[in-house]
Amino acid sequence: MDQKTTIYDIAKALDITAATVSRALNNNPKISEVTRKLVLETAAKMNYKQNRLAQSLRSGKSNNVGVIVPRIDSNFFASVIRGIEEELRPEGYHVIICQTNEDEMRQIENISTLLNAQVDGILMSISNVSEENDHVIQNVVDKNVPLIFFDRKKKMDGVSSVTINDLEGGYLATKNLIEQGCKRIAHLTGDQSLEIYDNRNKGYQKALLDSGLPFNPDYVFQVKSNVDAGRQAVDRLLSLNPPPDGIFSSSDFAALGAIQELKERGVRIPEEFCVFGFGNEPFTRFMELSISSVDQSPLEMGRMTAKVFLEQINNTDKIKIEKKVVLNPELHIRKSSSRNLSS
Amino acid sequence: MDQKTTIYDIAKALDITAATVSRALNNNPKISEVTRKLVLETAAKMNYKQNRLAQSLRSGKSNNVGVIVPRIDSNFFASVIRGIEEELRPEGYHVIICQTNEDEMRQIENISTLLNAQVDGILMSISNVSEENDHVIQNVVDKNVPLIFFDRKKKMDGVSSVTINDLEGGYLATKNLIEQGCKRIAHLTGDQSLEIYDNRNKGYQKALLDSGLPFNPDYVFQVKSNVDAGRQAVDRLLSLNPPPDGIFSSSDFAALGAIQELKERGVRIPEEFCVFGFGNEPFTRFMELSISSVDQSPLEMGRMTAKVFLEQINNTDKIKIEKKVVLNPELHIRKSSSRNLSS
Numbered sequence: 001m002d003q004k005t006t007i008y009d010i011a012k013a014l015d016i017t018a019a020t021v022s023r024a025l026n027n028n029p030k031i032s033e034v035t036r037k038l039v040l041e042t043a044a045k046m047n048y049k050q051n052r053l054a055q056s057l058r059s060g061k062s063n064n065v066g067v068i069v070p071r072i073d074s075n076f077f078a079s080v081i082r083g084i085e086e087e088l089r090p091e092g093y094h095v096i097i098c099q100t101n102e103d104e105m106r107q108i109e110n111i112s113t114l115l116n117a118q119v120d121g122i123l124m125s126i127s128n129v130s131e132e133n134d135h136v137i138q139n140v141v142d143k144n145v146p147l148i149f150f151d152r153k154k155k156m157d158g159v160s161s162v163t164i165n166d167l168e169g170g171y172l173a174t175k176n177l178i179e180q181g182c183k184r185i186a187h188l189t190g191d192q193s194l195e196i197y198d199n200r201n202k203g204y205q206k207a208l209l210d211s212g213l214p215f216n217p218d219y220v221f222q223v224k225s226n227v228d229a230g231r232q233a234v235d236r237l238l239s240l241n242p243p244p245d246g247i248f249s250s251s252d253f254a255a256l257g258a259i260q261e262l263k264e265r266g267v268r269i270p271e272e273f274c275v276f277g278f279g280n281e282p283f284t285r286f287m288e289l290s291i292s293s294v295d296q297s298p299l300e301m302g303r304m305t306a307k308v309f310l311e312q313i314n315n316t317d318k319i320k321i322e323k324k325v326v327l328n329p330e331l332h333i334r335k336s337s338s339r340n341l342s343s
Numbered sequence: 344m345d346q347k348t349t350i351y352d353i354a355k356a357l358d359i360t361a362a363t364v365s366r367a368l369n370n371n372p373k374i375s376e377v378t379r380k381l382v383l384e385t386a387a388k389m390n391y392k393q394n395r396l397a398q399s400l401r402s403g404k405s406n407n408v409g410v411i412v413p414r415i416d417s418n419f420f421a422s423v424i425r426g427i428e429e430e431l432r433p434e435g436y437h438v439i440i441c442q443t444n445e446d447e448m449r450q451i452e453n454i455s456t457l458l459n460a461q462v463d464g465i466l467m468s469i470s471n472v473s474e475e476n477d478h479v480i481q482n483v484v485d486k487n488v489p490l491i492f493f494d495r496k497k498k499m500d501g502v503s504s505v506t507i508n509d510l511e512g513g514y515l516a517t518k519n520l521i522e523q524g525c526k527r528i529a530h531l532t533g534d535q536s537l538e539i540y541d542n543r544n545k546g547y548q549k550a551l552l553d554s555g556l557p558f559n560p561d562y563v564f565q566v567k568s569n570v571d572a573g574r575q576a577v578d579r580l581l582s583l584n585p586p587p588d589g590i591f592s593s594s595d596f597a598a599l600g601a602i603q604e605l606k607e608r609g610v611r612i613p614e615e616f617c618v619f620g621f622g623n624e625p626f627t628r629f630m631e632l633s634i635s636s637v638d639q640s641p642l643e644m645g646r647m648t649a650k651v652f653l654e655q656i657n658n659t660d661k662i663k664i665e666k667k668v669v670l671n672p673e674l675h676i677r678k679s680s681s682r683n684l685s686s
Contacts, residue, residue, distance in 0.1 A: 117460035
């Protein structure tokens with residue numbers, strides 16, 4: 001009987017109309033307190049369960065929160081999601097996840113999928129979205145569904161974001177390479193329409209400038225965040241004259257590929273060539289030749305993102321909150337850029 | 344205007360009632376073919392978009408499919424999900440993901456969350472579910488929501504599953520260690536209530552038996568699938584007398600921890616001690632001391648799981664299909680268990 005008790009069963013048991021039962025269950029003020037109590041008690045006794053979807057249509061709350069990430073198979077995004085879940089679960093929210101695989105069309109589909117699943121908010125790290133599809137994201141804002149960007153954001157009025165200081169991260173990583181004696185530092189960057197890659201690139205260039213090193217545009221490559229891309233980049237970089245003697249990579253995966261290729265070509269790391277990654281993926285410290293990397297505090301980023309969401313959804317004022325939280329990056333200097341330690 | 348055209352706008356434009364528009368859009372047979380065509384054309388011209396949730400309530404289809412995994416931050420599960428998406432997306436289905444963090448309560452919440460998000464099916468790899476909560480999974484079956492298990496399954500009537508032959512995987516990995524000359528092979532296993540770990544354990548024991556090696560229960564430890572657990576296991580194993588000279592680990596993460604601990608203690612791998620993992624996580628081949636592992640064909644597993652789902656949802660017969668697909672494991676023998684190659 002459990003799953004099938006309906007308001008009609010309750011109505012029959014109490015010899016009242018189903019409409020009255022429905023009103024009582026939904027706290028309609030037209031129903032007397034006595035009747036309401038009777039209906040609630042009977043419903044409990046008969047193990048009646050309100051349909052949560054129907055409830056959500058009425059209350060406008062599903063208690064589900066959607067998270068959109070470019071990919072789930074990166075420790076960074078998985079850790080942000082863990083942080084989000086840790087913060088939201090005690091508040092009664094459930095997290096459902098969609099990945100875009102860096103595909104703009106999928107991102108648009110994901111937004112529509114989550115809206116149709118009646119989520120109470122969307123927390124997203126964007127893949128590239130061309131301006132012609134901006135209205136899809138704007139639509140979320142217009143529907144008053146709380147939207148918060150983390151890590152990869154777009155400039156958008158009224159949308160809060162939680163990021164790290166990518167410029168500072170790029171600056172510090174490049175500074176480390178310079179301090180290790182690298183004179184010709186290459187940079188593997190990502191899609192420049194994403195602020196994170198643009199800012200890491202700016203930090204890289206600022207560090208060169210501050211140290212009086214020349215900036216050579218031939219040393220800057222846009223690569224995908226994977227091992228093969230890092231290998232290919234080294235292939236091209238070593239054919240330059242003069243070749244670089246260090247790499248700051250915006251991606252740990254590309255940094256790993258670069259190291260593999262350098263080793264296969266007999267280039268000694270860190271003696272002849274230093275490498276610095278970004279993201280602090282677990283493998284960077286597991287490797288025998290551990291990889292220096294910039295940590296992005298993903299758990300903290302997830303928790304902050306969730307907190308900003310909770311502030312918005314619990315905000316009963318009509319004032320819109322727009323928060324920009326910027327976390328500080330942290331260097332993890334390891335063997336791939338530590339000449340002092342290994343000499 | 345795009346996002347806001349309603350049936351009332353269409354009704355006004357055509358000077359008919361909104362009810363007629365609604366009936367026409369929903370192919371109600373009471374509406375003449377002429378009117379229906381006119382309404383559809385006008386709706387298209389005015390860029391009217393039907394509310395997908397309302398549609399799904401009518402048609403009973405949301406085109407969303409829920410996937411539940413123990414964790415997203417493992418390459419194995421991420422790859423299975425990629426396989427599922429590759430197969431489902433061309434069929435118009437969108438995938439939403441929930442993770443349990445191996446927590447039974449979260450798994451129950453995830454099922455409820457997905458059902459309330461009106462998914463058309465649930466594809467899941469279970470975390471442990473005690474019998475007292477079996478009814479939550481049974482409830483999915485009873486609601487006629489297609490349910491398919493992958494990798495980690497429960498025995499359940501009417502539920503299809505896609506798994507690999509874990510017993511064979513455990514058998515082959517252990518055989519490899521025996522062929523390398525290991526005489527005292529330990530086994531790091533997982534939660535024995537999950538068939539996958541039970542079967543890998545059985546394969547391990549069968550290989551010992553077939554090779555005439557004694558089975559020593561002191562050499563079998565249940566560990567969590569993480570690096571620290573592997574380290575701690577080695578700590579305990581090396582205190583035994585005699586200590587083992589090889590480990591078959593049901594988890595690549597625990598295998599990695601075991602190797603780290605062995606190296607720190609000065610044990611030479613593979614000369615004095617061989618290690619074999621399970622899962623073929625990417626880091627196993629990235630390491631300088633690459634780790635032997637059993638590949639589980641996750642992409643193929645995801646695709647097969649999606650295909651079984653599509654068969655079920657497109658099955659218009661009243662006959663229930665129950666499919667058990669079993670994929671073959673594949674060994675990747677690397678340095679951690681290759682005495683011949685490295686001597």
